[in-house]
Amino acid sequence: QKEVEQNSGPLSVPEGAIASLNCTYSDRGSQSFFWYRQYSGKSPELIMFIYSNGDKEDGRFTAQLNKASQYVSLLIRDSQPSDSATYLCAVNTGLTGGGNKLTFGTGTQLKVEL
Amino acid sequence: KAGVTQTPRYLIKTRGQQVTLSCSPISGHRSVSWYQQTPGQGLQFLFEYFSETQRNKGNFPGRFSGRQFSNSRSEMNVSTLELGDSALYLCASSRDLFTEAFFGQGTRLTVV
Numbered sequence: 001q002k003e004v005e006q007n008s009g010p011l012s013v014p015e016g017a018i019a020s021l022n023c024t025y026s027d028r029g030s031q032s033f034f035w036y037r038q039y040s041g042k043s044p045e046l047i048m049f050i051y052s053n054g055d056k057e058d059g060r061f062t063a064q065l066n067k068a069s070q071y072v073s074l075l076i077r078d079s080q081p082s083d084s085a086t087y088l089c090a091v092n093t094g095l096t097g098g099g100n101k102l103t104f105g106t107g108t109q110l111k112v113e114l
Numbered sequence: 115k116a117g118v119t120q121t122p123r124y125l126i127k128t129r130g131q132q133v134t135l136s137c138s139p140i141s142g143h144r145s146v147s148w149y150q151q152t153p154g155q156g157l158q159f160l161f162e163y164f165s166e167t168q169r170n171k172g173n174f175p176g177r178f179s180g181r182q183f184s185n186s187r188s189e190m191n192v193s194t195l196e197l198g199d200s201a202l203y204l205c206a207s208s209r210d211l212f213t214e215a216f217f218g219q220g221t222r223l224t225v226v
Binding site: 031032034036042043044045046049051088090092094098099100101102103104105106107 | 145147149156157158159162163164168169170172202204206208211212213214215216217218219220
């Protein structure tokens with residue numbers, strides 16, 4: 001089982017719709033979770049950071065974390081063509097007393113169609 | 115507030131050579147992590163430094179090494195380059211353990 005799993009997509013949604021991206025992880029001790037957006041040829045850009053169970057909203061983005069189910073999701077409301085990119089889920093699998101270590105999923109390609 | 119700065123942005127090296135990449139983290143951030151991104155393997159963790167100490171290391175051969183200076187700037191070195199080392203090398207800056215991590219623009223290394 002991979003440590004961090006995402007559907008590779010592509011996920012296609014019409015402009016203005018809600019895009020829902022999902023991620024599961026295997027390490028129950030993981031304490032912080034990230035969603036990055038990466039355009040082709042560019043570096044990952046941090047979209048959301050969450051560490052507590054529940055929802056966290058920032059503009060059109062909402063991250064949802066459920067540690068019991070080992071599941072983290074990202075909702076993008078009012079999707080725009082500029083949201084078309086690869087979305088990477090990352091989990092900090094570092095240990096307390098150790099160091100940071102982000103483990104990434106393979107990414108979900110999102111296409112927002114006009 | 116300045117972001118994470120990586121230099122150089124692009125490098126072309128020959129097999130067998132060595133290379134040094136540099137990363138300057140966000141001011142106040144003491145943790146610097148390095149990652150390799152390739153189309154086949156995705157993003158993979160290399161190592162992490164905090165206050166000049168390596169705290170965590172990924173599963174890469176000893177040809178990959180790094181260090182961190184007292185001003186939190188970090189360098190990574192790859193010796194005896196192989197064709198398979200061609201990749202985008204990214205560094206991430208964090209204030210502390212389990213906090214937000216921001217990436218630099220990356221260094222694209224091509225080994226010929």
